[in-house]
Amino acid sequence: MSDATLDPHAIPPTPRPAAAAAAATPRKKALWRNLGVQIIIAMALGAAVGFLLPGVAVQLKILGDIFLRLIKTAVAPLVFLCVVVGVTSAGDFKRVGKVGLIAMIYFEIVSTLALGLGMLAGNLLGVGQGMADSTRASLAHGKAPSGANAPHSTLDFILNVFPDNFIGAFARGELLQVLVIALIFGAALLHLSPEKRQPIETGLNRISDAFFEFIHLIMLVAPIGTFGAVAFAVGSSGTTVLLSLIYLILSFYAVVILFIVVVLGAISAMFKINLFQLLDFIREEIYIVLGTASSESVLPRLLEKLPAYGCSRQSVGLVLPTGYAFNLDGTSIYMSMGIVFLANAYHVPLDLGQQLGILAVMLLTSKGAATVSGGSFVVFAATVAATGILPLEGLPILFGVYRFMSIAVATTNAIGNSVATVVTAKLAGEFDPAMAQEAMARLRAERAAAA
Template sequence: MTLSSLKRLDKTHYLYLAVILAVLAGIVVGLAAPEFAKGLKPIGDAFVALIKMMIAPVIFCTIVIGVGSIAKAATVGKVGGLALLYFIVMSTFALAIGLVVGNLIQPGAGLNLAETSYQVEGEAKSTTEFILGIIPTTLVSSLTGGNILQVLFVALLVGFGLQKMGTAGEPILRGIKLIQALVFRVLAMIMWIAPIGAFGAIAAVTGSAGASALVGLATLMIAFYITCALFIVVVLGGVLRLATGFNIFKLMKYLGREYLLIVGTSSSEAALPRLIAKMEHLGVSKPVVGITVPTGYSFNLDGTAIYLTMASIFIADVMGVPMNLGEQISLLVFMIIASKGAAGVTGAGLATLAGGLQANRPDLVDGVGLIVGIDRFMSEARALTNFTGNAVATIIIGTWVKEVDRVQVGEVLSGRSRFDEATMSVDDHTGAVAVAKP
């Protein structure tokens, strides 16, 4: 890695340690001085308010760019089409698994923190009002009105409009990508005050519900890690074995350094250049890698999908207003669209979670503050699952289009053909630059 990458890694470690210390301090304060801890709730609320502030721009940019990427990926023929179909099916399956596990485990059951909810003004009372409410007054007002369904609606219109413009729309798409970069930079800045928000949120929750709150949060976090591990080993491993005959554990061993990098940064984006280089070394052709990996980073978000649905079920249960089956299906449909682009940037998953609740159950949005303290710990599992899913997808797509050197794959996974770290470089598939010796 470059020197600048190491510096970014160090800064992220400091933030990670600060969150851990803040959570521990919040627990101590909540148990030692419950009444005082309850008064710290506005600190957590302020952090959630900052996250809510970023919902509309995050959703708008990711959806517009995502729709544009679909058109671009589809033009490359069979590889792009197969990749998109695979990503949509797998991410939808992951969302459904999150819902099922959330309903089975119910880590938030028994915790009565309904006082953290709020009354929603202007909520639609009928199906007609709901449908008409999706249409904003103006194209721009959707970004400032607080209605996430309006943001989603306008983003889809803009995305499809850019598709119809063809090459003439590419400068606009590049401009939106720059805006997205700015939005994610601001979001990253907000995440630097996550320790303060986590302290206030955990202290208030612990002060209100006592040790039972910690048990509920720990149950959610452990259940999420177990679900992600089983998804990787059973689902991804099974699909990889059936489609290619290769072993998931050998692949994970081959990607060991990348896993360490992801754990350190809580973002799968940090390992993108290395994944491209390693997949090419593994024996997958450059065109397949160049199409599948970048597209997967926007559309194949298995870990994020599991997190979004499990966290939503937890928040609803904790606040005493569980989601019915219809609301869960509605959330699933929204998350299928809105989750695209939530990978790679720390904090984007939290913003997408808030956006999904805002669109389907606005009364639950403030409940996001309940999991601020553990979101950072769950981000590693999200990123690792996303990364593994993209690696598996690249091999599977390559196998389907017969663009994999199976002999080379066998040599690499057996350890006989080692990846040359000293000379690693990456073609500029998605703006990734050459990676220097680590």
């Protein structure tokens, strides 16, 4: 019997009209409103227009250019905010001590391995090579690579890294200079007292949120930009573009699987961690990332689950959030393979020294990658601009297939940071293997009961 029945003064609830009751029930989002579906439709329509009306399709390049310009307006400030927030999220390294030092060394080593693997695989697999002849014609319809006037000597390049004007670096779109400013500014914040630093960090986080909303609004026109870019690409070069993009997607997924099984598997075996048991433990979180294409969607759950797996709360609280800024393995692989793809597709030869130099740049820019869906592409665009030698014209085409690749990017980021947390906790002596076994037994029992 309800409380309302027991209380003689209780007021009976007013019946709601059927329409109001229906309105209170959340409706399932229409499939056509999903950005991924819109991108797929836009690609199909763009390819059709490119095949059927190649003369008209070439003129549609302006749609892709408009989208690219809108993205570029937010790149410099967003990268600055992400890098500063990432640096400050690491906290006071003197206070965090051994755990923080081990984590940062691990992040740099594994991020370098991910970047190197992606670049090596891109070269060996020849991603984008099928487009080389056709994109020469494409560039003839557009403009020269944006870095045509960039400094070429080593000394000029080094000098150009350092800004001579805080605002000027943003106005000119000099992303390397913005990165230097962000790193110094982040370090300066760490030298402030917590009382002075807290409001600044809060303000930067809020401004960062606003810029992400800015990006989300721009993404609303992404299908239009993708339509124009794909129509132009197919109209000016035929089927080679589509075949090359499909090959890039398949190659990327193969490299990501190789990284998880071989690289992370070897690291786990080195420290006597059962990788597949850990993956089974965070299986539900992996499913969530696969559905949302955002590793950030499972950060609160991982912060709660990994201590149950045997990692101390101190190590999880430090390593996992910091890893979300400094240890994005999937993003690193995507960026390095994307760089090779653009170089091959637009016939921009990169010697070993140039590739190593770009890899060094990506070691910085990948640290500013946002963990929300689409953030990796924004930072990838920033990296392409920072190189000064790769054409920006290929970015809208790559964005057309980014939705397919972002699922693997986010999943690899989440798995990589989970492994990093357990490895760091074990190296710091803050891991209890008995708790891990108990947690797995308890989880399997819960799954069996639910089944």
